[in-house]
Amino acid sequence: MSTLIARRFLGLVAIALLSSFVVFLIPFITPGDPVRKLLRARMDVGPADAAAVQAYAQQFGLDAPLWRQFLSWVTRFLTGDMGISYTSLTPVFDQVMPATAITLTLAGGAMVVAVLISLALGLVCAVSTGRWPDRVITSFTHALVSIPEYAIAPLLVVIFALKLALLPSAGWAGPASWVLPIVVLALRPISFFTVAVRSGMLDALAKEHIVAARARGLGERRTVLTHVIPHGLLPLWTMMGVWFAGLLGGSVIVEVIFAIPGMGRLVYEAVLNADIPVAQGGVVVVVVLAVVVTTLVDLGHVAFDPTVRSRIRHA
Amino acid sequence: MRRSHARRCNLELWPPLLFITLATLSVVLLPILVPMDPDAQSLANRLEGPSLAKPFGTDHLGRDIFSRIVYGGRFSLAIAAIATIATSTIGVCLGLLSAMKRGWIDEFLTRTNDMLLALPEIVVALLVIAIMGPGFASMIVAVTIMGWTPTARLVRSLSFEILSKDYVEVARHLGCSKWFIIRHHVIPGLASPVMAQTALRFGLLLVGLGALSYLGVGVQPPQSDWGSMLADAQPYAARAPWGLLAPGAAIFIVTLSITLLGNAITHRTGRRDLLLIEANSPDKKASHVQ
Numbered sequence: 001m002s003t004l005i006a007r008r009f010l011g012l013v014a015i016a017l018l019s020s021f022v023v024f025l026i027p028f029i030t031p032g033d034p035v036r037k038l039l040r041a042r043m044d045v046g047p048a049d050a051a052a053v054q055a056y057a058q059q060f061g062l063d064a065p066l067w068r069q070f071l072s073w074v075t076r077f078l079t080g081d082m083g084i085s086y087t088s089l090t091p092v093f094d095q096v097m098p099a100t101a102i103t104l105t106l107a108g109g110a111m112v113v114a115v116l117i118s119l120a121l122g123l124v125c126a127v128s129t130g131r132w133p134d135r136v137i138t139s140f141t142h143a144l145v146s147i148p149e150y151a152i153a154p155l156l157v158v159i160f161a162l163k164l165a166l167l168p169s170a171g172w173a174g175p176a177s178w179v180l181p182i183v184v185l186a187l188r189p190i191s192f193f194t195v196a197v198r199s200g201m202l203d204a205l206a207k208e209h210i211v212a213a214r215a216r217g218l219g220e221r222r223t224v225l226t227h228v229i230p231h232g233l234l235p236l237w238t239m240m241g242v243w244f245a246g247l248l249g250g251s252v253i254v255e256v257i258f259a260i261p262g263m264g265r266l267v268y269e270a271v272l273n274a275d276i277p278v279a280q281g282g283v284v285v286v287v288v289l290a291v292v293v294t295t296l297v298d299l300g301h302v303a304f305d306p307t308v309r310s311r312i313r314h315a
Numbered sequence: 316m317r318r319s320h321a322r323r324c325n326l327e328l329w330p331p332l333l334f335i336t337l338a339t340l341s342v343v344l345l346p347i348l349v350p351m352d353p354d355a356q357s358l359a360n361r362l363e364g365p366s367l368a369k370p371f372g373t374d375h376l377g378r379d380i381f382s383r384i385v386y387g388g389r390f391s392l393a394i395a396a397i398a399t400i401a402t403s404t405i406g407v408c409l410g411l412l413s414a415m416k417r418g419w420i421d422e423f424l425t426r427t428n429d430m431l432l433a434l435p436e437i438v439v440a441l442l443v444i445a446i447m448g449p450g451f452a453s454m455i456v457a458v459t460i461m462g463w464t465p466t467a468r469l470v471r472s473l474s475f476e477i478l479s480k481d482y483v484e485v486a487r488h489l490g491c492s493k494w495f496i497i498r499h500h501v502i503p504g505l506a507s508p509v510m511a512q513t514a515l516r517f518g519l520l521l522v523g524l525g526a527l528s529y530l531g532v533g534v535q536p537p538q539s540d541w542g543s544m545l546a547d548a549q550p551y552a553a554r555a556p557w558g559l560l561a562p563g564a565a566i567f568i569v570t571l572s573i574t575l576l577g578n579a580i581t582h583r584t585g586r587r588d589l590l591l592i593e594a595n596s597p598d599k600k601a602s603h604v605q
Contacts, residue, residue: 015430023442030446142578146570148522150529150542151563154549155556162553242432249435253526257549267438268530271445279445286438294433 005299012295019287020077023280024070030276035062041083041277077284083277085270092281095266100285102172103262106254107247109182111240114189118236121190122197126232129202138198141191153184153257170259181258185251189243196235204232234305241297245290249283327579331572338569342388351382354537362555371561374544375551380561383544388565390540391528394454395521401459402520403513406466411501413467414474415493425471428464436461440527449532457527458520469512470505477504507584514577518570525566541566 027037035057042060057063061072076082082092121141125134160180161169168177204210205228213223252264259265263286270278345351357377365372371380413421440457447453477483477500486496527533528542539547541562548558 011426011429015433018430019434026442026446142574143567143571146518146522146567146574148525148529148542148545148563148566148570150526150545151559151566154545154552154559155563158552158556158559245433246435249438252437252441252530256530264437267441271441271532274445279442283438283442287434290435291433 004302008295008299012291015291016284016288017074020074020284021070023283023287024073026280027276028066030274037276038062040086077281082281082284085278086275087273087278092277095278096263096281096285099261099263099266099282100289102260103248103251103255103264104289106178106181106185106251106260106262107244109178110185110189110247110251111244113182114186114193114243115236115240117186118190118193118197121194122201122236125194125198126201126205134198137194141194144187144191147187149184149187149253150257152187153180153254156180156184157257170257172258172260172262177258181251181254181260184257185247185254189247192239192243193236196239197232200235201228201232203235204228207231230304234301237297237304238301241294241300244297245293248290248293249286327575327582331575331579334568334572335576338388338565338572339392342385342392345385346382346389351379351385353378353382353386355379362551362558364555365557372555372557374548374555374558380544380558383539384541384561384565387540387544387562390534390538391521391525391542391566392569394451394524394534394540395517398455398458398462398520398524399513399517401455402462402516403466403509405459405463407470407505407509409463410467410470411474411497413471414478414501415497421471424467428468431461431464434461436523437526440523441532444527444532449535451534454524454527454533458523462516462520465516466509466512469508473505473508474501477501507580511577511580511584514573514580518573518577521566521570521573 027041028034030037035053039053039056039060039062061069064072080093082096084090085092085095088095121137125137128134157169157180160167167179169180171177207227210223210227213227214220218227249264249267251260251262252268254260255262255265256268263282267279267282267286269275270282355378357373359377360373361375361377363369363373363377369379369381371384374380374383409424413424436458439461443457443460444453447456478496480500483496483500486500491499524533525540525542525545528540529546531543531546534540534543536543544562545559548555548562552559
C-alpha cells in the first residue's frame with residue numbers, strides 16, 4: 001500500500017511538472033517578444049526602450065537557458081509569487097485564491113446534489129430493471145446528457161429570476177444565488193452517476209459472493225447493506241473523482257452565465273484578454289487540484305475494493 | 316420476451332436515425348432548394364415571434380432564425396463530425412498500437428491517457444485557443460487533444476480481450492501475420508463497440524464545441540453556429556425566448572438522437588458495460604472482463 005502511495009505521489013508530481021512546463025512555455029510560443037511579455041508579468045509598468053528591456057532581462061535572469069528559467073519560475077510559483085496580472089496590475093495569487101475557493105464550493109455543491117439525486121434514481125432503477133420506473137429514469141438521464149448547459153441556464157434564469165422573481169439571476173452572494181448554478185452544473189453528473197449506480201448495483205447483485213452470502217443464510221437486509229451497496233457504489237466513486245476534477249475547470253460556462261468570479265471564469269477572461277500570467281496561474285492551480293483529487297479517488301478506490309487490494313498485494 | 320426486446324431496440328434505432336438523417340438533409344439541401352438569407356437584417360422586424368413565414372421568429376437584428384439554424388447547423392454538424400472522425404481515428408490507432416506492441420509503448424500511452432483524464436477538458440481547450448488563436452482549426456485541435464482518450468482506452472481493453480481468445484492463438488500457430496490477425500479478428504470485434512462509442516462522442520463533441528462558440532472562442536463572426544446563436548440570443552431572452560429555444564432544441568434533438576443511436580448499437584452488442592467506459596479508471600480494467 002505504501003509503495004502504491006509513493007508511486008501515485010511521484011506520478012502526481014510528474015504530471016504537475018509536465019503540465020506546468022507547457023503552461024510555462026506560453027509566453028514563448030505565442031506571437032510577440034517573450035522577454036517583454038515576461039517583464040510585464042514581473043513589473044506593473046513595462047519598460048519602453050530596448051536598452052532598458054535588456055537591462056531588466058539580465059536582472060531577472062531572462063537570458064538564462066530555458067530549463068533554468070523554468071526551475072526559477074516553478075520555485076517562485078511554489079512560494080505564491082505567480083506574477084502580476086496584465087489587466088488588473090495586481091498579483092495573480094490574490095486573484096487565484098478567492099476564485100479557487102468559490103469554484104470548490106460550486107463544484108462541491110454540484111457533486112453533493114448530483115450524488116444524492118442519482119443515488120435515489122439509480123437505486124430505484126436497480127430494483128425495477130426492465131419495468132417502467134427504470135425505463136422512465138433511463139430516458140430521463142439520456143435527455144439530461146443532451147441538454148447543453150448554455151441553453152438550459154439562460155432559460156432557467158428567464159423562468160426563475162425574471163418571470164417568477166424567486167432567485168437572483170447572477171452573482172455569488174449568499175445561498176439563494178448558489179441554487180441555479182449548482183442545479184445547472186449538477187445536471188450532467190446526475191445522468192452519468194445514475195447510470196453508474198444502476199449498473200453498479202446490478203453487477204453487485206449478480207456477484208458470486210452475494211449468492212454465497214445468501215447461501216450462508218445471511219438475511220436479505222444484511223446482504224444488501226453489507227455486500228451489495230458497498231460493492232455497487234464503486235463505479236460511482238470512480239466517476240465522482242473524474243467529474244469533480246472536471247468540474248473544477250469545467251464550470252467555465254456556468255460561471256460565465258451566472259457571473260460567478262470563480263476559477264473557470266478567471267481563466268476564460270485571462271484567455272480573452274491575453275492576460276498570460278493570470279491564465280498561467282489559473283491553469284496550474286486547476287490542473288494540480290484536479291490531479292490531486294483524481295489521485296485521492298484512486299487511492300480511495302484501492303482502500304474500498306477488496307479485489308483491487310488483493311491484486312496489488314499479489315502483484 | 317425476446318420479441319419485446321427486439322421491438323425496443325427498433326424503437327431506439329429508427330426514430331433517432333430518422334431525426335439525424337432529417338437534420339443532415341435539411342442542413343445540406345434546404346439552402347439549395349429554398350432561397351434564404353441568414354444574414355439579411357431587418358431592424359423593423361426585430362425580435363418577432365414565430366409566424367408562418369418565419370417559423371422560429373427573428374433575432375435582435377431582425378434576421379430569420381430558421382434560416383440561421385439551417386446555416387449554423389452546417390458549421391455545428393460539420394465541425395463536430397470532423398472532430399469525431401479525428402478523435403476516433405487517433406483513438407483506434409493508438410489503442411491498437413498499445414494492445415499489439417505492449418511494453419513501453421503501451422505503458423507510455425496508458426500513462427498519457429491517465430494524465431489527460433485528470434485534466435479539465437474545457438481548460439485545456441481554452442489553453443489551446445490561447446496559443447493558436449480562435450478559429451476552426453484550433454477548435455478541432457482543442458477537442459482532439461483530450462478527445463482521443465476514451466476511444467483509445469476502449470480499443471485497448473477490447474483488443475486485449477480479443478487477443479487472449481483461443482481463435483487468435485490458433486491463428487498465430489497457423490502462422491498468420493500480426494496484420495492478418497488485426498484485420499480478420501481484432502477489427503471485426505471492435506467495429507460495433509467503436510461505432511457505439513463514436514456516436515456517443517459525436518453528441519458530447521457537438522455540445523462541447525457549441526460551448527466554445529457560445530464563449531466566443533469558437534466559430535467567429537460573421538459566421539455563426541448554434542452555440543454562438545445562443546450567446547447572441549441571451550440578452551433578449553426575456554423578450555424573445557424563441558431565440559434561445561430554437562438553437563437549444565436543435566443541439567438537444569441531434570445530441571439525444573445520436574446518443575440513443577449509440578445506445579441501440581451497444582444493446583445489440585449485448586455489452587451494457589461499455590456505456591460506462593468514460594469512467595474507466597486504471598484500476599477498473601479488470602471489471603470489463605465478465
